[in-house]
Amino acid sequence: MKRRSFLIGSLGTLVAFIGTGATIYGALPVIPKRPMPGTDDALGWIAHQEGRFLLTLPRIEMGQNIATALKQIACTELEVAWDKVDVAFHDSDLARVRSTVGSESIMLFAEPLAQACASLRDALRRGVRQGLVSAEPRAKEQLKTFARHGKIGRTAEIVQGREIVTGKALYASDIRRPGMLFGRVLRAPALAEYASKPLSWNAEAARAIPGFVAIVKDCGPDIGNAKGLGIIAERPGVLDRVVEVLNVVWQTEEPTTEFSSDAPVDVDRRPLEEMPSNVVLNGRPEPGPWNVDLKLSIPFAAHGAIEPRAAVAEWMHGKLTVWAGTQDVFFIRDCLADAFSVAVEAVRVQSCRVGGSFGGKTICTVEAEAATLSRAAGAPVKVQWTRAQELASAFHRPPSSHRVRARIADGQVSDWDHRQVSSHILFTSAVVPNLMQQATDAFIGDGGVARGMAVPYVFPRARAAYDLVRLPVHTGPWRGLGAGPNGLVIESAIDEAALAAGADPLAFRLAHINDSRLAAVVEAVGEMSAWETWKRPENEIKVGRGIACGIYKEVSYAAVVAEVEVAPDGRTRVREFWCAHDCGLVINPDQVKAQCEGNLMWSVGFVLHDHLPMERSRIVAETFVDAPIPRMEDTPRMNVELIESAKPPAGAGETVMACGPGAIANAIRAATGIRPTRFPVRTA
Template identity: 50%
Template sequence: MKRRSLLLAGSGLGVSFWLGGCALPVFPKRPAASPHDALGWIHHENGRYTLRLPRAEMGQQIATALRQVAADELGVAAEAVAVRLAGTADLARVRATVGSESVRDFALPLAQACATLREAFARGETHGWRDADPLPPTALRSFRRPAGATPAPGARRPVPRVHDREIVTGAPLYVADVRLPGLLHGRVLRAPLSPELPSRVLGLDERAARAVPGFVALVRDQRLQQAQAEGLGIVARTPGALDRIEAALAVQWGVDGTGDDPAIARRIDVDAHAAQGRLPNTVLDEGRIDPAAPWDLDLRIDVPLAAHAAIEPRAAVAALDAAGVLDLWVGTQDAWYQRDVVGKALGRGETQLRVHPCRVGGAFGGKTICTVELEAALLCEAVRAPVKVQWTRTQEFRQGFHRPPSSHRLRARWRDGRLQDWQHHFASSHILFTAAGVPAWLQRITDVVAGDPGVARGAAPPYRAPRREVRFALARLPVFTGPWRGLGAGPNGLAIESAIDECAWLAGQDPVAFRLAHIGEPRLARVLRAAVQAAPPLPPATAGERRGRGVACGTYKQSSHAAVVADVSVAADGRVRVTRLGCAHDCGHVIDADGVRAQCEGNLVWGLGMALSDALTVADGRVASDSFASAPIPRLDAVPPLHVVLVDEGEPPGGAGETVIVAAAAAIANAVRAATGRRPTRFPLDPAAFAQT
């Protein structure tokens, strides 16, 4: 049974990305997944089921979760459903894998398609056309909860993880594993600074480069330009030869402009923006706040630039087949967008370009735009041979985009222990309308028309007050910023939960009780109580240390809720060690409990990094970090025991991939406040600020 050959051109709000040398932008498309589309995801042939995965698999184990949905609905064991990473030639267009949307938006259409297939088989029908029956969740096996059943996430027998054996045995999964006959290796050289700053080649030693063993080609093509940075392509027979060719070329670069940390801090200084008048972008404007009355809380929080730090540097392989069709192997969050961008740049229609997604070794929002994919395609066309391009770690830091820094001013007033006024002003740089893809003129238009919803994500507090105002300002920076796990929800949650915690301390109330008195969402109150109840007593401090416990909670995209309890030990010299992290998490109906727990644990570790280590410095117009040594991520010996409680009361599926990020870092900061009596206001934490004097 096969789906109809129908390609639906979906549309929706998207970010427009500018291609160097092209007159018009390319718009990512955001089609909704329908049951009819899902008929193309599940196939049965010769007694075997195959799920063509409509989502990018990047470690979040959506392949396992969707396979479980298919197996439950078909009435077979999960092992009976093979999973294949599907490319642009296999499926109708699906939208990018972002926003913790996969189970929420794709599980139901898949279940409906599988139910259609199952019922057709039960009637003995194996040929002909079928439209998927849009059954409600209550009529589907994979969503059904027996009447009177006690929710028990994880009670189901754990299913085998998709790709676990391949990962452990080193089987080919990633773009870097792709091997083709005659494969060459390419790199695009750019000035060693941010592509946001104009740069160009002033001179090079081509003769010396051609003399390097393994040299194949030097490629000058204006389409290799990234933003305002000219690109110079080199192709070699081995990866090692690329380094030697680059050294021999000794490219001299001309650069316009510069930038450093102080300049960036000035551009996003929230107080400087507020001094110029009302901040231009509104998140909340409820009631009339008196700006002249004294504030009970006046707190500033500053969060720095930070990297995605995916273990896998981005890569792509491009090859031309005998008919001249371009095949492109990618590690991306949106294979169809890669097809659109590369196709437009190379003048190729959809039938002349096939994009094959590989498993992604970490993305976190960082692999959403087209970079290395276009580089590989252009170099392949230039030399008429297969080419692999893999960025170095230094390129990841200097040419990719990062979490924008943000500056927050939070003020509050209360009466009789209840909030009356809440004001949150902040300034940041762009996330959805990232400078990595949007030119300055277009960004100025979006600033006026739409602001940046990514920057605003998570800025509406979950706490009630008669008067609430949340506004923000945007500033384009000399380095690229863009989507980072949870978009603005992580930094905004850190600021909000730090402020609400300080309100409780200043009002002389228990931080948990204060939150519960102001939370309007019952599900959020439920996870907060669950997280607190699951936490054991805080161990007493030993000689020379201070111990503290902090809590934080929040809602992600109005659909999932989390609360975190953190325990810390602070040494006399101010060094902070997190001794325990626990969370309660409610994303609605849980399909793959092990996968959800893993996402929660990952977010807890991200919170650890946000609080203690995540930062990138900028100097001389570039990100100064060039390796994990200069941009550290949490080490295993710094990760405490992690405890996760899943709450499932039968609500529709939400998202699990990013929810806990709204509370993890703040819980650590609040624990430091409890241990030391000093409120963390700048991140990552500086031990000197908490040293005993």
């Protein structure tokens, strides 16, 4: 039984159990639906009228330029010029499509779209000009896309590229509606799991500010256990002034102990003799001393999207329309229908281009706030979170604590043991009630935390397992899910094992690989970086190179070499990357390389920058100064080589996260002789 099938099958039991208590949440959360796309679905994505074609994008465009790649497939199968196909973003009136997550857009949507376009092309050639076209599925090798014809494997003009550089409206924050007002929902400066609500505020002072419209006490769905207080104004700039004079006094539940971001997930709090609850690899290492024994700690981190989330809502004749930068308009629609007790047919959510998401814009927050304030005001309302709200009220990458051990015998790893404690990623506390989460912990685990724990190497005896802890800080999907943290841990440990064995790190990895595609990217990155012949400059500050490799979701492969320098004062800088990447058939090489480069910069942030400061049971970060992301000056030279195999296209958006951080950490180890075990590595 599949994990999601089990969860849905168990809902009846959970409903009965929650119903008897009625004191926890009282109702189950909306469950996201993620149907697999097929050719019949794809027929609704492409249409022809008077010599032109309209591709209604079945994915959310959030900078990965999937609109460009899918348009290349459409033009190739239709055999038409680039300017004959227009691209539109879908809304929730389209037949439901999967949320845009998991680097799935090309992997799952390329063939259905190609089949639909080929069927439409053939129908037009038969003289059909009206009505619905029936699907005429054909073998994959008969499709021009998979034969690498037309625009496949080539550079193409980026869809909406011109609009971006000329400032044309594209994002939710650009939406303008007649009579539109601007709103914000204030919440207590406390972690979302602690119950909080507004007690008092200075309404008279707010009313005295020109442009003030209203205070809204009932702000719709809470975020966690945090109740809000809404304000509405005629202009965005008025909102900050209203916040200043309101002087809201909050009632906040006092936690029994002050929250520590490290202690709840300390892997050493459980005796090593006890197995964690969720097993990924069930090998049985033999007893005895370990050659490698590392404890690595990875902190909370924010998504760091440049665009804070935004939504515009408008109620008209009992129906709600929302424009939002979300990864799943259908889930948002379902959540809004549930929250406002209306039929799903009464809610329409229009997707907009998203200015960065990385898994962070998957749940319903700002959309519900905008809808609540719009209903109260009787007018369209835009809500755009501030950076401080984004850091305080969104969900974040969970912290994790890892203990990884390896034993060497005859120059090879004979035994492996990786244990971790983390908080939730897929069954996030941001939407899953405590009781339901206990059930998923016990029977399902969390595939997001587990992602990447299965080592990509062949060891005689390997064990990997994890425990889950519900934290008062909301955690959830973050680029690559567990692949980034787990890849960093695994690649750090395999590097230490190579050192313990007295072996070259690249050769040591190849000696433990039986996957030809993984071996190919390792060999390729070795050649690209001149790994065997490079020598550390004798007259420079500490310089080192590290290598790492990984497999993402069992379909995409990457290997990275990083070169770092460490100044005498401890400042660390990545000077250069080499990356070999294999995701099967490549539709647009430039965009795949861009995804690799984005992941490499994300890796720089992961190792050297990412953290989310907290104190006294609240997040105190308000800007990128507090929760930093890499800057232009942190950008190293990048060399990316795509190894195109005969395999079908797979994901490229997250693959390099499985090895980029590990390559940097290993390079720091090579430069300094010290293994980084707590992140971010402090650079001064």
